[in-house]
Amino acid sequence: MKISFAPPFIDEDxxxxxxxxxxxxxxTTGPKVKALEEEVAKLTGVPHVLCVNSWTSGAILILKWFGIKEGDEVIIPAYTYSATALAVLHCGGTPVMVDVKDDFTVDPEKIRQAITEKTKVIMPVDIAGLPCDYDSIxxxxxxxxIKSLFHAHSENQKKLGRILILSDAAHSVGAFYNNKPAGSLTDITIFSFxxxxxxxxxxxxxxxxxxxxPFNNEEEYKTMRLWTLNGQTKDAFTKSQGxxxxxxxxxxxxxxxxxMPDICAALGLAQIRKYNTAILPERKRVAEQYHEFFSKREWAQLPxxxxDTRTSSFHLYALRINNITEExxxxxxxxxxxxxxAVNVHFIPMPLLTLFKDLGYRIDDYPNAYHNYSREISLPIxxxxxAEQIDFICKSVEKAYKKII
Structure with missing residues (x-):
C-alpha cells in the first residue's frame, strides 16, 4: 500500500x-488575488490581507517595512524551518535563537531572557499548526x-513604540487561540500557501x-501592496484597463x-471556500484516528x-517516540x-544546519529543540x-518501533 506524505488536495471545483x-x-495579479485576500480576511477576522508569492518573501517585506537593518535583533525559535531565520538574514538583521517547550512552541521565558536594546521583532512559530502562548508574548x-529597552530608528518603529510581534503562522491557518483565529493574534501574521x-x-x-x-491598517495594506510590486504605484491589471x-x-x-499571480490564487480560492466545511474536518478526522491508535501505546507521545486555550490546524501529525535516540x-x-x-521530520533544528553552525549557533544551547527533533516522526495527514490507509500507517510505525527494541 503506497502512501504519499502530503499530496495537494485537488478536486473538480x-x-x-x-x-x-x-x-x-x-x-497575473488581478481579481482572483483580491478575492483570495477577502476570503482569508473572512476566515481570520482581520480586515486587511495581502497575498504574496511565498511566506519567505512576505516576512522579508514586513521586516524591511519595519526598518530592520544590520545590528538589529529578531528573536526566533531554534526549532523551525530555516526560512524564519533566512528572512532576517536577508534584511541584514541577526536571528537570536531561543529554545522551545515540550509542545514544540517557543518558550516565552526564553524570549524574555533574550530581549536586549537591539531587539526589534519577536517571531513566534506555530509548529505543526499549534498556536504559541500569545498572551504571554x-x-x-x-x-x-521591556518597552524602555526599545530604541526606534525607523518611522514605523517610532509609530509602534515597542517590539513588533510577527507571527510565523505558516502551519496554522484555521487554528484558534482563546477562541480567536490565527491571523488575528499579533501585530502581523503570515500564512504559507x-x-x-x-x-x-x-x-x-x-x-x-x-x-x-495609530496605524491605519488600510493605508498600511496599500503601502505593502506597493512593496510587492517594485514600489510601483499601479499594478499591471489597473494599467491594462486602458x-x-x-x-x-x-x-x-x-x-x-x-x-501572487491569479493563476496561483485560483487554487487557494477554491480550497478556502470549502476549508472549514470539508478540508479542515477531514484533517481532524485523520488526527483523531492516529490519536485512537497511539494513545494505547506507552512508547508514543502524541502531539x-x-x-484549554488552543486548537490546532492539524497541519502535521508530529508523533514522538519515547526513550529512543536520533539514530x-x-x-x-x-x-x-x-x-x-512516506513520513518526514519537522524540523531539523537550525543550529544543526551548516549555515547556522558556521554563524556560531550550537545545538547544545537548545536542549528541548534537540530532544523534540531526535524523537519526532511526521505522519501523513x-x-x-x-481509514484503511491510516490503520496501515499506524501498524507500520508500530512494526518499526518493535524492530528497534
Whole structure:
C-alpha cells in the first residue's frame, strides 16, 4: 500500500477555478488575488490581507517595512524551518535563537531572557499548526521595563513604540487561540500557501495586517501592496484597463517583486471556500484516528492538537517516540519507508544546519529543540487518506518501533 506524505488536495471545483482563470485572459495579479485576500480576511477576522508569492518573501517585506537593518535583533525559535531565520538574514538583521517547550512552541521565558536594546521583532512559530502562548508574548512586549529597552530608528518603529510581534503562522491557518483565529493574534501574521500546506496556491503566502493605533491598517495594506510590486504605484491589471492616462505609473521607493499571480490564487480560492466545511474536518478526522491508535501505546507521545486555550490546524501529525535516540528514529523511518509509507521530520533544528553552525549557533544551547527533533516522526495527514490507509500507517510505525527494541 503506497502512501504519499502530503499530496495537494485537488478536486473538480479547484480545477474549474484554475480553468476559469486561464480562460479569463488574465493570469497575473488581478481579481482572483483580491478575492483570495477577502476570503482569508473572512476566515481570520482581520480586515486587511495581502497575498504574496511565498511566506519567505512576505516576512522579508514586513521586516524591511519595519526598518530592520544590520545590528538589529529578531528573536526566533531554534526549532523551525530555516526560512524564519533566512528572512532576517536577508534584511541584514541577526536571528537570536531561543529554545522551545515540550509542545514544540517557543518558550516565552526564553524570549524574555533574550530581549536586549537591539531587539526589534519577536517571531513566534506555530509548529505543526499549534498556536504559541500569545498572551504571554503580547503582554511581555508591553511591559514598561521591556518597552524602555526599545530604541526606534525607523518611522514605523517610532509609530509602534515597542517590539513588533510577527507571527510565523505558516502551519496554522484555521487554528484558534482563546477562541480567536490565527491571523488575528499579533501585530502581523503570515500564512504559507506552499504546496504541502492546508490551503495551497502551489507557492504563496498571505500577510494579515492587524496593527494597533495609530496605524491605519488600510493605508498600511496599500503601502505593502506597493512593496510587492517594485514600489510601483499601479499594478499591471489597473494599467491594462486602458483609457486616458491609466498606463502612467511612478516608482516611489525601492520595493520588491513578490506579488501572487491569479493563476496561483485560483487554487487557494477554491480550497478556502470549502476549508472549514470539508478540508479542515477531514484533517481532524485523520488526527483523531492516529490519536485512537497511539494513545494505547506507552512508547508514543502524541502531539497536542487541542487544549484549554488552543486548537490546532492539524497541519502535521508530529508523533514522538519515547526513550529512543536520533539514530533509532532514523532506523524506524527506514523501516516505515520499506512499507512504502512516506513520513518526514519537522524540523531539523537550525543550529544543526551548516549555515547556522558556521554563524556560531550550537545545538547544545537548545536542549528541548534537540530532544523534540531526535524523537519526532511526521505522519501523513490530509483529507484523501482513508481509514484503511491510516490503520496501515499506524501498524507500520508500530512494526518499526518493535524492530528497534
Amino acid at each position: 479547484i480545477i474549474a477555478e484554475v480553468v476559469n482563470t486561464l480562460k479569463s485572459g488574465w493570469i 503580547n503582554q511581555m512586549v508591553n511591559l514598561p521595563e 506552499h504546496a504541502v500546506k492546508n490551503i495551497t496556491t502551489a507557492e504563496g503566502g498571505a500577510i494579515c495586517i492587524n496593527l494597533p493605533k 483609457g486616458g492616462s491609466s498606463w502612467k505609473y511612478d516608482i516611489i521607493f525601492q520595493g520588491l517583486k513578490i506579488n 497536542i492538537t487541542k487544549d 533509532q528514529r532514523d532506523t524506524m523511518m527506514i523501516s516505515i519507508a520499506e512499507d512504502e509509507v 490530509y483529507p484523501q487518506l482513508t
